[in-house]
Amino acid sequence: MAKQGYHHGNLRQALVDASLRLIEEKGPQGFTLSEAAKEAGVTPAAVYRHFQGREDLIAEAARQGFEIFGDLMEHAYNGGKPSALAAFEATGRAYLSFARKFPGHYVAMFESGVNLAGNPDLARAAGRARATQEAAAATLSEHLPPDRRPPAAMFAAHVQAMSHGIVELFARARPGTRAPFAPEDLLETGIGIYLRGLGLLPPDR
Amino acid sequence: MAKQGYHHGNLRQALVDASLRLIEEKGPQGFTLSEAAKEAGVTPAAVYRHFQGREDLIAEAARQGFEIFGDLMEHAYNGGKPSALAAFEATGRAYLSFARKFPGHYVAMFESGVNLAGNPDLARAAGRARATQEAAAATLSEHLPPDRRPPAAMFAAHVQAMSHGIVELFARARPGTRAPFAPEDLLETGIGIYLRGLGLLPPDR
DNA sequence: TGTACATCAGTGAACGCGCGTTCACTGATGTAC
DNA sequence: TGTACATCAGTGAACGCGCGTTCACTGATGTAC
Numbered sequence: 001m002a003k004q005g006y007h008h009g010n011l012r013q014a015l016v017d018a019s020l021r022l023i024e025e026k027g028p029q030g031f032t033l034s035e036a037a038k039e040a041g042v043t044p045a046a047v048y049r050h051f052q053g054r055e056d057l058i059a060e061a062a063r064q065g066f067e068i069f070g071d072l073m074e075h076a077y078n079g080g081k082p083s084a085l086a087a088f089e090a091t092g093r094a095y096l097s098f099a100r101k102f103p104g105h106y107v108a109m110f111e112s113g114v115n116l117a118g119n120p121d122l123a124r125a126a127g128r129a130r131a132t133q134e135a136a137a138a139t140l141s142e143h144l145p146p147d148r149r150p151p152a153a154m155f156a157a158h159v160q161a162m163s164h165g166i167v168e169l170f171a172r173a174r175p176g177t178r179a180p181f182a183p184e185d186l187l188e189t190g191i192g193i194y195l196r197g198l199g200l201l202p203p204d205r
Numbered sequence: 206m207a208k209q210g211y212h213h214g215n216l217r218q219a220l221v222d223a224s225l226r227l228i229e230e231k232g233p234q235g236f237t238l239s240e241a242a243k244e245a246g247v248t249p250a251a252v253y254r255h256f257q258g259r260e261d262l263i264a265e266a267a268r269q270g271f272e273i274f275g276d277l278m279e280h281a282y283n284g285g286k287p288s289a290l291a292a293f294e295a296t297g298r299a300y301l302s303f304a305r306k307f308p309g310h311y312v313a314m315f316e317s318g319v320n321l322a323g324n325p326d327l328a329r330a331a332g333r334a335r336a337t338q339e340a341a342a343a344t345l346s347e348h349l350p351p352d353r354r355p356p357a358a359m360f361a362a363h364v365q366a367m368s369h370g371i372v373e374l375f376a377r378a379r380p381g382t383r384a385p386f387a388p389e390d391l392l393e394t395g396i397g398i399y400l401r402g403l404g405l406l407p408p409d410r
Numbered sequence: 411t412g413t414a415c416a417t418c419a420g421t422g423a424a425c426g427c428g429c430g431t432t433c434a435c436t437g438a439t440g441t442a443c
Numbered sequence: 444t445g446t447a448c449a450t451c452a453g454t455g456a457a458c459g460c461g462c463g464t465t466c467a468c469t470g471a472t473g474t475a476c
Contacts, residue, residue, distance in 0.1 A: 008419075008420080011419080011420085027234060027318065028234075029232060029233075029234025029235055030234060032461080032462065032463085033462080033463065033464090034461070034462065034463075035461095035462095042419095042420070042421090043420065043421055043422070044462090044463075044464080045420075045421070045422080045464080045465080045466090046419070046420045046421075047463095048464075048465085049418085049419055049420070050419095053463075053464075054462095054463065054464095110373075110374075111316075113232065150394065150398075153385050153386075154385075154386055154391065154394065157371075157374075157375065157385065157386060157391055158367065158391065158394070158395040158398070160370065160374065161366075161367050161370030161371045161374055161375070161391065161395065162363065162366050162367045162370055162395075163370065164369075164370040164373060164374055165365065165366030165367055165368065165369040165370030165371075165373070166362075166366045166370075168315075168369060168370070168373065169315075169362075169365065169366055169369055170362065170366070180358050180359075180362065181358075181359055181362060186359065186362055186363065186366065189355065189359065189363070190363040190366065190367075190399075192402075193355075193363070193399055193402035193403055194395075194398055194399050194402055195402065196401075196402035196403075197397075197398035197399055197400065197401035197402030197403070197406075198398055198401075198402070199408065201402075203404065203408065213452075213453080216452080216453085237428080237429065237430085238429080238430065238431090239428070239429060239430075240428095240429095247452095247453070247454090248453065248454055248455070249429090249430075249431080250431080250432080250433090250453075250454070250455080251452070251453045251454075252430095253430095253431075253432085254451085254452055254453070255452095258430075258431075259429095259430065259431095
């Protein structure tokens with residue numbers, strides 16, 4: 001066990017971790033500060049030693065998510081190596097993999113309605129992740145003839161939209177719904193067809 | 206003004222309408238039965254004359270949404286006329302148009318976590334809408350050589366995912382985020398590229 | 411090493427609030443004669 | 444047309460609950476001498 005310092009040790013992070021568990025379980029609105037405090041073994045009032053309030057706690061959970069997400073994206077992009085195409089496809093897979101492995105973070109980031117503008121650290125982390133996604137799209141689009149090259153940001157938006165849609169509609173266990181396909185397969189095939197449409201993959205497999 | 210019948214007139218629908226307004230404004234979890242009752246000019250207890258409770262009220266809002274959505278989808282599909290391609294593209298546009306015009310319904314249907322399994326009427330309405338989307342995809346996919354024809358359900362899932370992703374990420378006014386492109390343009394171009402990738406549109410425009 | 415003191419993380423009680431739900435009721439409406 | 448009655452949509456008060464937030468406090472830890 002790591003350093004068990006003053007009183008609790010590291011209550012701040014323990015609260016964030018508890019919040020992430022709760023956000024994953026109950027959704028961003030079902031999450032309560034009081035329950036997060038309880039899970040961390042502490043009185044609700046103790047939360048105010050470390051955060052300004054409920055909103056601030058969610059924002060920190062989202063910020064940590066964007067940091068991890070940004071790291072994964074950069075690692076997947078890998079400066080465009082070994083090829084622009086491979087790097088781009090890796091970022092797509094990384095998106096889905098992040099949503100799967102860090103569902104609490106994902107919800108805090110994209111479904112909590114957290115205000116990016118009100119929190120510079122949060123905005124910076126979100127910006128970095130977005131920049132990597134757009135860089136991957138830009139690098140790849142250089143392989144297209146300039147006259148039929150769509151803006152890289154649009155390109156990135158298409159892929160992000162499909163990824164997000166697949167996560168929301170097919171990667172969540174919603175009661176009364178069955179998933180007809182594995183989310184990973186849906187994304188793989190969807191992006192494959194899309195890239196073929198752009199002329200970045202040969203027209204026939 | 207229509208028939209102002211017994212006491213309130215049509216409290217049931219007034220409650221659904223108030224709920225839709227509130228769900229649109231505050232999200233599915235921020236919505237409260239008490240506030241819906243208040244907006245309809247009635248005591249919270251009155252709601253229980255018409256609905257089993259909060260969940261049932263949300264489910265009815267979602268059900269009405271799926272009915273409208275199903276109607277719009279069928280109208281857009283139009284039995285595959287004038288062509289399979291045109292009909293398919295029309296369903297895509299209808300999706301986004303529905304999300305724009307009926308944001309409360311949209312949220313109740315896709316973001317409220319409402320349980321389809323527990324409500325046969327709701328499940329039926331949702332099933333009808335889905336069937337039309339898949340029919341549009343199936344009709345279109347018949348124009349592909351059988352050996353490289355993806356399952357119509359997968360095809361429909363790709364388009365639904367991109368549509369839903371665009372709605373969630375780019376058609377909502379989230380604080381601190383700017384939309385780089387009009388959602389309608391994003392969907393039009395995204396689906397165009399996708400269909401080209403399937404070989405359903407000529408490779409060059 | 412031992413003692414006095416300062417710090418400050420977390421406590422516990424309290425607050426005002428709005429929630430969903432229940433219950434016996436009331437009084438406007440519709441109907442039978 | 445007029446009267447007695449039945450219906451039942453909506454009321455108003457009450458419930459137990461958990462929420463986010465505040466406040467004066469306490470007592471474990473760290474530090475100075």
